[in-house]
Amino acid sequence: MAQLCFFAGTMDCGKSTLALQMDHNHRARGLVGVIFTRLDRSGEARLSSRLGLSTEAVEVGEDLDFWETTVAQLSAGARVDYLICDEAQFYTPEQVEQLARIVDELDIEVFAFGITSDFRTELFPGSRRLIELADSTQVLQVAALCWCGRRATHNARVVDGVMVVEGEQVVIGDTAEPVEQGEVEYEVLCRRHHMRRMSSTSAHAAALSADVLPFDLNACPVPPPV
């Protein structure tokens, strides 16, 4: 029986890489799949991994109906064994419901990949619906790490080195250094440092000032007795 599987994690934990591997492994066994994505960093209608691999994909617009698209393909005589759905956090709840229906009524496997929460630690609508409906939700095994070495569990948005907690939910960006000033970058953090609003830049600045500021009072010359 087919399943709706949600592979979740922070940014940069290997979701798109796993999506490409799942597609490869299924294709290698003669199965036929369709790859979907939405707002991938590398541009429209592509699924890309930071390991350098990428492939063509169907861009999921707000109006795309997974059920109708898949039924149309089957009616035209195409074979569909599985769907790969990357950046699924950006899908609408209705689109996630269509994916569940495809699993249940067409017996097609659906593998969805996405970040669960945004830079404010709030669930994305698509991820929320996936967690509610999926047969399984798996957190990826390869841990992304916070600058302190703990497992990163949250995504932070950073502008010019400063972590921000207000703004639009969707701003496409990367975990790499931004090219232009004022551009959004993301950093993965453990919960402790997300809640303290401590990105690697602010932690570095705090460490530097700690080196400079607290001088040893005992080392100060003692004034001579009068």
Ligand SMILES: Nc1ncnc2c1ncn2[C@@H]1O[C@H](COP(=O)(O)OP(=O)(O)O)[C@@H](O)[C@H]1O
């Ligand atoms: N140069 C590299 N060498 C080895 N692994 C890398 C390299 N660059 C990125 N990675 C791996 O790729 C992961 C990011 O993969 P990606 O599929 O793009 O993540 P996601 O889709 O979750 O944002 C990193 O966590 C790291 O494990």
Ligand SMILES: Cc1cn([C@H]2C[C@H](O)[C@@H](COP(=O)(O)O)O2)c(=O)[nH]c1=O
């Ligand atoms: C936290 C957060 C992320 N995004 C965007 C940034 C990236 O374009 C994608 C995540 O891609 P990845 O392959 O998982 O690295 O989501 C956003 O729009 N809003 C956010 O709060």
